[in-house]
Amino acid sequence: MTVSEKDLLRAKLDEVRGALLWKLDGLGEYELRRPMTPTGTNLLGLVKHTASVELDYFGRVFGRPSGIALPWLADDAEPNADMWATPDQTSAEIIALSRAAAERTAATVDALDLDAEGTVPWWTRNPVTLRQILVHVTAEYARHAGHADIVRELVDGSAGMRPGATNLPAVDDEWLTDYRQRLEAAAHEAARRSDARVRIDA
Template identity: 45%
Template sequence: METSTMLADRLAGQRRALLAKLDGLSEYDARRPLVPSGTSLLGLVKHVAYIQLGYLGDCFGRPPGIAGPWDLEPDDPDADLWVPAGESRADVLDVYARSATHADATLAALPLDTVGHVPWWSEDRRHPTLLEVTVHLTVDVARHAGQADILREQLDGAIGYLPDSPNLPERDAAGWAAHHARVEAAARQAAGVPPA
């Protein structure tokens, strides 16, 4: 498999994993902050949509023609990480899909040694190749997909990579409870904490 095709495939896989964490969620659960930093599942999807447009769009002279949240709310440093009530889930998912299409088109159109310009990176790193940026972006999307795994498990106990490919051992609720107890017991023993 050609390197650019492989990278596009890996990036697409991480996008799917992140997006799957919204499946079946109510509007409230998709949007609500689940940790003190305010991170929400739909906010993560929105963030990935816009960073993808920046990294595999603007940074390589391929502006997507989609205004970013920073353009619309320049005084809000978190504008890409949360979803105001007036912005619909459909709007976020539309930008997410369009950003994926635009990113994939960039990977298809340009050689991996094409040099871009990432103005928000330090001066010594500001002119990376498409290969470097794509690896960076894929790692970033994977990080956010991992965050979404944990957030979704906190919401309703849903776990796994994708619904049709969980990438986890098959256990029922009792099996997971036993595993949890085993991990807890080991942590207590290692730390010298008495059993519960």
């Protein structure tokens, strides 16, 4: 059976969204919100951010607003307001927001052709197509799912790609300790051999 391009794009977006949500599983309110990097990256904030932008991309961009208020995306909102949840915003509400975003996306994808055009108010290159937005939002989710992988491991040591498929080698803690020590030694040796700084040309 041949799978359509639209179904492939939809499935990949569903997959990375699910991978990000899974990183919340089993945690309490503090662990969900705890900032684990100097810039404040936290698990619940990643879900709030991705759900919010998904609602906008598959809603307002194609003239199909969700009707869900997103004050943290307003022009006058404080910086990073979409990247963390206040104590008044429950984790259940943020997860429900993600579910609502998924439903809005499904409805828009069902209703429109991949070549259907929309306008992204905060982009300079318009119009855009549904195909472009599916790819863009999937990339956005994939980036933040990677962030969530690292944050969750920092929170409680849990790691893996998704339920039933961790994509990790079957090794014990002793092996991992030795592995990290070998990586640390390799890093020191490489630095001893060269003090050059990597520069990536744009």
